[in-house]
Each structure stands twice: as C-alpha cells, then as structure tokens.
Amino acid sequence: MPDLPDDVAEAAERLTRLAREAVDESEADAYRRDRDRRLADHGFRARVREEDARDVLVLHPDEWVEDGTIRPDRVEDTDRAEEIPLDGPGDPDDWESVEEHNADLVARVREDHGDVHAENVRAFADFMSNHYARPLDSATGDEIREFLHEYYPRNAWPSDEQRAVVERSLRYAFDAAEKRVPGF
Structure with a gap:
C-alpha cells in the first residue's frame, strides 16, 4: 500500500x-x-x-x-x-532541521518587513526551539501567549520599537510559513 x-x-x-x-x-x-x-x-x-x-x-x-x-x-x-x-515538546534530535526552517522564516520576514520584525521573529524562533524543539509556525495560542507575556519581556531585551510591533511580527512569520495564526 x-x-x-x-x-x-x-x-x-x-x-x-x-x-x-x-x-x-x-x-x-x-x-x-x-x-x-x-x-x-x-x-x-x-x-x-x-x-x-x-x-x-x-x-x-x-x-x-x-x-x-x-x-x-x-x-x-x-x-x-x-x-x-x-503541542508540547518536539524531538530535540530534530533541532537542526527546526533551526533551518525557522531561520528561513526569519530571513523571509527580514526581506519583506525589515529588521525590527525579523528580530522579533528570531526571538520567537529561539523560544520555540529552546523550549519546545519545534518550528515556530507550529506554536499554539497558549505557547504564543507564553512567549509574549513571559519569555519576550525577560529574555529578548526588545527595544521600544520591537515591543510596539511584536504581535504584527508574529503574524508576518505565520504568513511567511503560509499558516494560520492561532488565536492568542
């Protein structure tokens, strides 16, 4: 079969x-x-x-x-x-392929929307890789909220400009992956 x-x-x-x-x-x-x-x-x-x-x-x-x-x-x-x-953690052995996928999405966002959005997407990619070992576009709404409210303010050291557009940056990342953004 x-x-x-x-x-x-x-x-x-x-x-x-x-x-x-x-x-x-x-x-x-x-x-x-x-x-x-x-x-x-x-x-x-x-x-x-x-x-x-x-x-x-x-x-x-x-x-x-x-x-x-x-x-x-x-x-x-x-x-x-x-x-x-x-949801939940992925397979840590897949880190290389996850990173390659995420880096491609960061590059697409940088090309289409600029550095500020790309830096936000890079922070989100790091969060998804390090905490869940999964591609950023596989995130659930709960994982996005965790990123926005816990990880991002403490670990990304965003500028005021980045903070002002972070949600839009995530939408751009999901658009680049041709995936629907989960509610967050």
Whole structure:
C-alpha cells in the first residue's frame, strides 16, 4: 500500500489544529469531517493520542482497524503511520532541521518587513526551539501567549520599537510559513 502523501498529512494537521481552536463545535466538526474525508481518500484514518506532555495526531492506514480498534496483527509496517505533535515538546534530535526552517522564516520576514520584525521573529524562533524543539509556525495560542507575556519581556531585551510591533511580527512569520495564526 502507498504511504500518505505529504500534502494530505499537512492538510490533516492543519484541519486538526483548526478544529482544536474552533470556538463553535459545529465548526470544529466540519474541520474534522473535512480531514477525515481527505484521509479516507487515501485509505487512512486520524486519531489524537493524549500523552502527559503533549497531544499527538496519529495518521494510520484504515486497514489496521477493526471495530474501531487498531489490531496489532494487521500492522505490517509501522513506518506507514505518521505521528505529528500538536503541542508540547518536539524531538530535540530534530533541532537542526527546526533551526533551518525557522531561520528561513526569519530571513523571509527580514526581506519583506525589515529588521525590527525579523528580530522579533528570531526571538520567537529561539523560544520555540529552546523550549519546545519545534518550528515556530507550529506554536499554539497558549505557547504564543507564553512567549509574549513571559519569555519576550525577560529574555529578548526588545527595544521600544520591537515591543510596539511584536504581535504584527508574529503574524508576518505565520504568513511567511503560509499558516494560520492561532488565536492568542
């Protein structure tokens, strides 16, 4: 059986995040239905596994499931499943790829919006890398609030000019990543 295409996995992650952030339950259900339909087109299912430190989106082949339960005897290749952290810490071993991704977003913001915004985005990238080992554009609303209210004033040493535009800077970073900004 073929693996899940990257663009479908990315859409499943995006729709899961939108469902989690939705205020209206019918809106959240619509996002989940859209995600499930896209996955079903490729013979996959989604579930969110809740762990102590984080929630993880698990995308796995439909054929592994019988009566709503994954049957271990049906799992031939665990590499066919994908696990995507939705919050909490990422894998510290991925630091290099996370830093490369974040540095690219900082460079794009610098090019499009200037140094002040890029310095804010760099501070946010450092926060996400050091505290969560994840790309900055995977941040949740709670993580953004933690950055703005705790990390930024104490650790970034922002200028008055930076402080005045930090929220806009974060929006520019998410725009550069072509991701929706979580509510914060």
